[in-house]
Amino acid sequence: MRKSSLWIVLGLAAVVLVAFNVQAGDHAFVGAAKCKMCHKVQYASWETTSHAKATDEAKASTDREYSADCAKCHATNADEAMAGVQCEACHGAGGDFKKMSIMKDRDAAIANGLIIPTQATCDGCHNGEDHAKKVALADNLNNKEAIHDFKNPPGE
Ligand code: HEC
Numbered sequence: 001m002r003k004s005s006l007w008i009v010l011g012l013a014a015v016v017l018v019a020f021n022v023q024a025g026d027h028a029f030v031g032a033a034k035c036k037m038c039h040k041v042q043y044a045s046w047e048t049t050s051h052a053k054a055t056d057e058a059k060a061s062t063d064r065e066y067s068a069d070c071a072k073c074h075a076t077n078a079d080e081a082m083a084g085v086q087c088e089a090c091h092g093a094g095g096d097f098k099k100m101s102i103m104k105d106r107d108a109a110i111a112n113g114l115i116i117p118t119q120a121t122c123d124g125c126h127n128g129e130d131h132a133k134k135v136a137l138a139d140n141l142n143n144k145e146a147i148h149d150f151k152n153p154p155g156e
């Protein structure tokens, strides 16, 4: 193989590796617009939360300098291309569960990566370090500024 084509192969391999970075475990992130199709109530409400605006907010910060490191909490998958703390930051990457046939079967959805958020989900970002204050999930289930409106509210 000529040296120039070897570099092309190495370059392609790097592109493939970067593409794989967009995965959580074995599941691909699809973005909130895909969830919106079937979950309009939650989407419309989530869109108004500070979570939805978290990347812009970090970039606009005047007291901390923005860097790629901020995206691990201020974006969905540590990549600012998936801006905001979207659905999948709390519910898991949807590539394998977003299909209707899987979504309507709760167990199948969970087996394919759906996460029903627990306190640990919040703790991943609200870790109590620096300015990332701890939050109690139980106190925020009805906080539409933080999560979203529910079609089937938890516990009802
Ligand atoms: C093709 C339609 C469709 C798409 C796309 C879709 N869902 Fe669903 N989802 C459903 C249906 C149907 C249910 C079960 C009934 C309900 O709660 O509305 C459901 C249930 C859920 C539940 C509740 C699980 C439970 O039992 O507590 C969550 C959370 C959820 N979906 C998140 C998502 C996320 C996040 C995305 C995007 C990655 C997504 N869904 C994409 C149709 C869809």
Ligand code: HEC
Residues within 6 Å of the ligand: 057, 058, 059, 060, 061, 062, 064, 065, 066, 067, 069, 070, 071, 072, 073, 074, 124, 125, 126, 127, 129, 131, 132, 133, 134
């Ligand atoms: C460990 C996760 C984490 C990292 C890393 C992180 N943040 Fe935050 N950030 C949070 C959380 C959680 C909040 C919400 C805190 C609250 O008010 O409860 C927040 C809030 C903010 C806010 C709005 C409110 C405030 O306290 O000023 C700004 C602006 C902000 N972060 C900027 C940044 C910037 C810039 C970076 C990178 C230098 C960064 N953050 C890194 C988790 C993080």
Ligand code: HEC
Residues within 6 Å of the ligand: 050, 051, 053, 054, 055, 057, 058, 072, 073, 074, 075, 076, 085, 089, 090, 117, 118, 121, 122, 123, 124, 125, 126, 135, 136, 137, 140, 143, 146
């Ligand atoms: C991917 C990281 C991430 C996850 C997961 C996450 N959050 Fe956040 N949360 C943030 C960031 C970043 C902010 C600050 C947004 C901003 O203002 O820029 C925030 C803001 C908030 C705020 C508003 C704070 C304020 O004073 O404005 C509440 C309340 C909150 N989150 C609750 C929760 C709860 C409850 C969970 C778990 C169900 C959760 N968060 C999961 C990153 C996260």
Ligand code: HEC
Residues within 6 Å of the ligand: 032, 035, 036, 039, 042, 043, 044, 046, 047, 051, 085, 086, 087, 088, 089, 090, 091, 116, 117, 141, 146, 147, 148, 149, 150, 151, 152, 153, 154, 155
């Ligand atoms: C900050 C974390 C967080 C984000 C972001 C988030 N959710 Fe949720 N979601 C929750 C929590 C917490 C529950 C309640 C879980 C339970 O049943 O205890 C929930 C429940 C749900 C449910 C089931 C209850 C219902 O309304 O019928 C659906 C569907 C859902 N979310 C869809 C979405 C979609 C779509 C998005 C993005 C547009 C999204 N969520 C963004 C935390 C989040």
